[in-house]
Amino acid sequence: MKKLISFLFLYAFIISFGQVYQPIDTADYAQRKDFLKIFSVNAENLIKKSKTDYSGKKGNELSKYYKEFEKDFEGKVKEKDFVFNSVFDSKVKSLIERLKKNNPQIPQNLKILVAKDNTPNAYCFADGTFVINMGLFNWLNNDDQLAAVISHELGHKISEHTLKTLLSIIDQDQMDRTVVQSIKSTKENRNQRAFDVLKSRIYRKGAENRRQEMQADSLGYVVFKNSDFKKTEFINTLKRLEDFDTISPRTLKVETYKKYFNLPQQAFKDKWLKKEDFSLYNYNHFKEKLDKDSLKSHPEIVLRINNLKKIFPELKTDVADEKPSDSYKTLEKIARMETLPNFYHSEDYGVGIYASLQFLQDEEEEKYYKNWLGKCFAKIYEARKNYNLNRYLDRVDPKNQSESYQQFLNFMWNLSLDEIKNIADYYRTEKS
Ligand SMILES: [Zn+2]
Known part of the structure; x- marks a missing residue:
């Protein structure tokens, strides 16, 4: 019966494509309002918790970051950057259910949001808000790959990377302030020294990011392989993401x-x-100086793939992408439109x-x-x-x-x- 219904749905969908496609309606006022209510309660709890978990200045700074984030994110919701209860939601929810089966470590309180954003990306906030960009459906090739991205994000969530990053930024701010003080007191080479502070900060962040990405990969992969998805698709997902460019490389004749x-x-x-x-x-002199040391993220993915292959021998052999399910193909087409x-x-x-x-x-x-x-x-x-x-x-x-x-x-x-x-x-x- 279920099959018949999904067949009918697909059929109706194909027929409706005979006409000109109607974009997803974002005038979902009631749903947006409901989401914001829950979101602000959760955010307030998080702010309270950060003040009790970390005393003094650290707790204050941390809650300031969360407050700023709450305001910013609320703005995005009001700007209609997200679609509610779209066809994408049920797919994401069903994939998370499949992942949860053998993974009790996955948090229960996740709230899924689908963003009107073409970049294939996802993120998970400290309060359990899980954002999935529509671009993932367009760029990835099947359910397994989407589940791989979700698993990676769960890896970040389980290891509390947002919190750790914020805490290190707070510490770093403190240290930079001390260095800036000492720069002000010397006359020699001020610009060069200021640039060095900036650069080392960017690279330290880069190295920290790389470490967190790799940790999220391996934790995410464990979640992924505990469920019934095809293991090698985890590597295929990273390869697919490596190929992405915001502006499609198709040449215009x-x-x-x-x-x-x-x-x-x-x-x-x-x-x-x-x-x-x-x-x-x-060319901008400053920019070139930074480029030389390369801030590009693409080689990072190769490192991440190699890291996974080293830890998990079953990923060593490359296997071609799985064929998409019909329901995935439908979503892929909608995301493309x-x-x-x-x-x-x-x-x-x-x-x-x-x-x-x-x-x-x-x-x-x-x-x-x-x-x-x-x-x-x-x-x-x-x-x-x-x-x-x-x-x-x-x-x-x-x-x-x-x-x-x-x-x-x-x-x-x-x-x-x-x-x-x-x-x-x-x-x-x-x-x-
Ligand atoms: Zn990540």
């Missing part, structure tokens, strides 16, 4: 620009694709246009993405008119962007105000 911007009332102009000359551009609503929600209009063009180039849901193209262009037009386009559209940065994305940014910055308006109007009213 010149023909695509010509196809979508050669309009009846406004012919395509080749000069729109002209690139700025950056050969004389002087939510990519543009999410970019629009976070006001990433430039990236939104770029992503729409990539989808259109791949001939996906043409009507839907043309509509988003129009919506994002309308916002870009407003911004350009108000002289704050910088807020919504990246500047060209040859060192950190792909050729294709640089070409796109050049195109966007080359358009005149009127030209932007014409594009926006055309795609906002287009009915085909």
